[in-house]
Amino acid sequence: MGVFSRSxxxxxxxxxxxxxxxxxxxxxxxxxxEVEQDLPPTLSNLxxxxxxxxxxxxxxxxxxxxTTGKFLGHSYEMTHVTVPLGDDPLAAATALLSQTxxxxxxxxxxxxxxxxxxxxxxxxxIFNATAGDLDLRDTDCRANLFHTLPSDAMRTxxxxxxxxxxxxxxxxxxxxxHPQDVSYAEAMRRSLTKFxxxxxxxxxxxxxxxxxxxxxxxxxxxxxxxxxxxALILADELHDFGRYVLYxxxxxxxxxxxxxxxxxTWSPVIEQWGAAxxxxxxxxxxxxxxxxxxxxxxxxxxTLGEAVTRTNATDGETLRxxxxxxxxxxxxxKGRPLTYRDWNGQLRQPIALAHPRxxxxxxxxxxxxxxxxxxxxxxxxxxxxxxxxFQ
Amino acid sequence: xxxxILRLTGVRRLRDLLHHCFxxxxxxxxxxxxxxxxxxxxxxWVTNEKDDTISVISTDTLEVIQTYETGERPRxxxxxxxxxxxxIAASDSNAVQVxxxxxxxxxxxxxxxxDPEQFVLHxxxxxLYIANEDDAITTVVDTISRKVVAQIDVGVEPExxxxxxxxxxxxxxxxxxxxxxxIDTETQELFANSLVDSRPRHAEFVKDGTEMxxxxxxxxxxxxxxxxxxxxxxKIGFEVxxxxxxxVQPVGFELTTGDTHAFVALGPSNHVAVVxxxxxxxxxxxxxxxxxWHMAFNGDRSQLFTTNGVSGDVTVIDVASRxxxxxxxxxxFPWGAAYRPTP
Numbered sequence: 001m002g003v004f005s006r007s008x009x010x011x012x013x014x015x016x017x018x019x020x021x022x023x024x025x026x027x028x029x030x031x032x033x034e035v036e037q038d039l040p041p042t043l044s045n046l047x048x049x050x051x052x053x054x055x056x057x058x059x060x061x062x063x064x065x066x067t068t069g070k071f072l073g074h075s076y077e078m079t080h081v082t083v084p085l086g087d088d089p090l091a092a093a094t095a096l097l098s099q100t101x102x103x104x105x106x107x108x109x110x111x112x113x114x115x116x117x118x119x120x121x122x123x124x125x126i127f128n129a130t131a132g133d134l135d136l137r138d139t140d141c142r143a144n145l146f147h148t149l150p151s152d153a154m155r156t157x158x159x160x161x162x163x164x165x166x167x168x169x170x171x172x173x174x175x176x177x178h179p180q181d182v183s184y185a186e187a188m189r190r191s192l193t194k195f196x197x198x199x200x201x202x203x204x205x206x207x208x209x210x211x212x213x214x215x216x217x218x219x220x221x222x223x224x225x226x227x228x229x230x231a232l233i234l235a236d237e238l239h240d241f242g243r244y245v246l247y248x249x250x251x252x253x254x255x256x257x258x259x260x261x262x263x264x265t266w267s268p269v270i271e272q273w274g275a276a277x278x279x280x281x282x283x284x285x286x287x288x289x290x291x292x293x294x295x296x297x298x299x300x301x302x303t304l305g306e307a308v309t310r311t312n313a314t315d316g317e318t319l320r321x322x323x324x325x326x327x328x329x330x331x332x333x334k335g336r337p338l339t340y341r342d343w344n345g346q347l348r349q350p351i352a353l354a355h356p357r358x359x360x361x362x363x364x365x366x367x368x369x370x371x372x373x374x375x376x377x378x379x380x381x382x383x384x385x386x387x388x389x390f391q
Numbered sequence: 392x393x394x395x396i397l398r399l400t401g402v403r404r405l406r407d408l409l410h411h412c413f414x415x416x417x418x419x420x421x422x423x424x425x426x427x428x429x430x431x432x433x434x435x436w437v438t439n440e441k442d443d444t445i446s447v448i449s450t451d452t453l454e455v456i457q458t459y460e461t462g463e464r465p466r467x468x469x470x471x472x473x474x475x476x477x478x479i480a481a482s483d484s485n486a487v488q489v490x491x492x493x494x495x496x497x498x499x500x501x502x503x504x505x506d507p508e509q510f511v512l513h514x515x516x517x518x519l520y521i522a523n524e525d526d527a528i529t530t531v532v533d534t535i536s537r538k539v540v541a542q543i544d545v546g547v548e549p550e551x552x553x554x555x556x557x558x559x560x561x562x563x564x565x566x567x568x569x570x571x572x573x574i575d576t577e578t579q580e581l582f583a584n585s586l587v588d589s590r591p592r593h594a595e596f597v598k599d600g601t602e603m604x605x606x607x608x609x610x611x612x613x614x615x616x617x618x619x620x621x622x623x624x625x626k627i628g629f630e631v632x633x634x635x636x637x638x639v640q641p642v643g644f645e646l647t648t649g650d651t652h653a654f655v656a657l658g659p660s661n662h663v664a665v666v667x668x669x670x671x672x673x674x675x676x677x678x679x680x681x682x683x684w685h686m687a688f689n690g691d692r693s694q695l696f697t698t699n700g701v702s703g704d705v706t707v708i709d710v711a712s713r714x715x716x717x718x719x720x721x722x723x724f725p726w727g728a729a730y731r732p733t734p
Contacts, residue, residue, distance in 0.1 A: 067527050067547045068568035071584040274566060274590070277548050280506075280525055309569070309586065331567065331589040331609040335659070336637035374635060 025073035028314050029100040032058050032080045035089040035107035042240040054106045054129055056286040057294030061301025074308055094120050101316050104300045109133040116142040123316050127300035130293050137344045137380050141387035146345040149296035152187035154379035155263040158351035158363035160191040165365050168230035172201045175235040185235035201226045205241050215244035224250040233257040266295035267354045273335040306330055344387040348375040432733040435687050435696045438465035439722025446721035450689040453707055453717050459495035462488050467509040468727040472516045480507040502539050504530035511552040520561045522549035529563045541579035545572045553594035564591035564605055571605050583621045587614045592642045598650050606641040613641055625671045634660040643685035648692045656683040675713050679706035687728035698725035
């Protein structure tokens with residue numbers, strides 16, 4: 001499904017609190033840069049990606065910041081810039097950076113790195129809200145680049161933990177061919193090794209038929225060769241073929257990974273830990289469910305808001321130091337305070353293990369211990385990370 | 392009560408005999424009865440958030456003696472001063488329901504604003520201050536005329552509610568804004584806003600209203616304010632052995648007789664802390680059910696009843712020995728608790 005092309009427009013949202021409460025003494029301007037990406041077609045259009053995916057979360061975060069800010073004399077505004085397909089995202093980023101050093105970005109990994117390396121981005125605080133690539137938290141990390149979306153490895157580690165807990169030791173995997181699928185599969189292999197599990201068999205999904213009509217005939221044959229295994233992993237991050245695999249496998253085994261039992265940043269089925277309030281606030285404002293990208297953009301906006309609230313400052317150096325300090329904590333509706341890893345700028349967070357109807361568990365699961373913080377059993381821990389930009 | 396006397400023993404028996412003797416005598420007898428009243432039998436009313444019911448527990452038998460249906464997702468709960476009316480925040484019904492506790496019948500709904508969560512009854516016994524969690528508003532309702540008196544803009548996700556004993560100040564805490572908002576009840580306007588640690592959940596005025604305490608669930612602390620200046624006076628942290636600090640999450644709390652100690656529910660750490668209210672030191676941790684939430688004392692504050700959301704039960708704590716003595720199964724996800732003496 002292609003994304004509608006729009007002209008490169010900047011929309012500034014400035015919602016001001018009633019003047020009666022406090023005069024704004026501090027003001028923070030946040031830029032939201034959305035680089036449109038060409039999404040390949042998928043077998044089914046049942047779940048289209050929302051047009052305002054990500055930005056809607058930033059707007060809810062902005063509203064939260066404004067409500068808090070009005071009691072403190074802090075105001076916030078956001079400029080939303082969309083870069084249509086084919087346009088130069090770096091030119092748009094440069095223009096935006098001339099207005100504010102605080103950016104939330106919806107763009108692929110290579111664009112993020114190039115953007116963070118712009119001379120104008122020195123000293124900026126850039127939040128990656130949509131790219132899960134592990135390299136961005138590792139060898140490609142940048143001192144001005146923070147990540148509110150979990151890395152793919154955090155999500156695959158979460159699944160590996162539940163495999164261990166359920167004693168699903170022998171796994172099989174079907175991998176799609178899109179770069180996102182390949183990257184997810186790589187993260188999964190790493191996680192399986194990390195937690196001592198075995199990938200018994202792996203196949204690539206190369207069909208180009210329309211599975212809506214023949215999944216029941218193709219999938220059993222396709223999965224018959226796997227022999228016996230405990231669970232089937234799907235690396236299908238664009239949600240192309242995965243939905244047709246469930247209940248069509250040769251052996252009756254649970255399906256997990258990109259479909260079935262998934263490890264996600266956020267899901268409409270999360271209602272514990274006060275999440276029901278965030279969900280309903282979001283739904284009221286945007287008439288749809290909150291996605292993982294929305295959550296990551298919300299968390300980025302709230303990170304900035306929380307830093308301004310607590311430091312009473314808007315300069316980049318103060319905010320960056322505070323965000324990376326022990327004093328920082330974000331109440332992110334996941335049952336424990338969220339903080340940043342000071343070795344690569346990744347937001348530490350529990351990962352939901354969910355199917356479309358309910359939350360199954362939340363990683364880190366009980367029993368996965370860590371000498372400092374159990375949340376660091378997910379993703380790149382300090383000794384594993386090759387990131388040096390934060391030292 | 393009269394039929395039960397023979398089965399009672401010791402001090403309680405004497406107390407109940409006195410109660411029985413003076414029950415129908417005027418003036419002097421009534422005064423004596425009042426001073427003895429807290430020792431008489433009573434009930435703890437517990438809202439079950441995911442069962443849309445209220446469980447009534449007898450403080451004598453420690454058993455559920457009655458279950459009443461409520462509106463959707465009942466949370467905050469409190470009695471009028473004469474215990475003739477019970478106010479229930481039925482969050483998903485967007486109403487505060489008024490129940491006749493003698494019959495379990497809903498008398499009427501109060502206009503509460505959207506998604507009422509917690510509330511507090513003003514000492515005038517008329518005005519209810521309600522936190523509207525979805526709307527960043529505190530609604531003030533006249534419970535007699537059933538009219539909204541005022542709506543006050545507060546921070547995101549208001550929850551904890553308190554009112555000073557003299558009735559002059561009301562407090563709303565907002566979970567995502569992380570503040571305690573101080574409301575002048577005369578003008579119904581905010582006169583101060585105090586930042587606290589993440590996700591403030593509950594507030595209480597302590598020591599005749601000279602102090603105001605706020606719990607912060609995600610911050611893991613209890614902040615103590617001097618009411619006169621709204622200045623922060625102390626901050627209390629908690630440490631439960633074998634539980635990661637992230638999971639030690641203070642929520643509801645209540646003060647013992649004379650406000651000497653506070654019992655603080657610590658959420659998913661499954662413990663209740665006992666805090667010395669003079670030194671602000673934590674003296675004890677008591678193991679209770681899973682995800683302990685709110686609590687209520689019995690009449691003489693010798694027993695404490697905690698609502699344990701995840702395990703769906705109520706733990707009874709003996710206050711003197713600080714030991715849990717019983718778990719009582721109630722409905723799904725018990726949330727709020729309120730005490731009334733047996734009528």
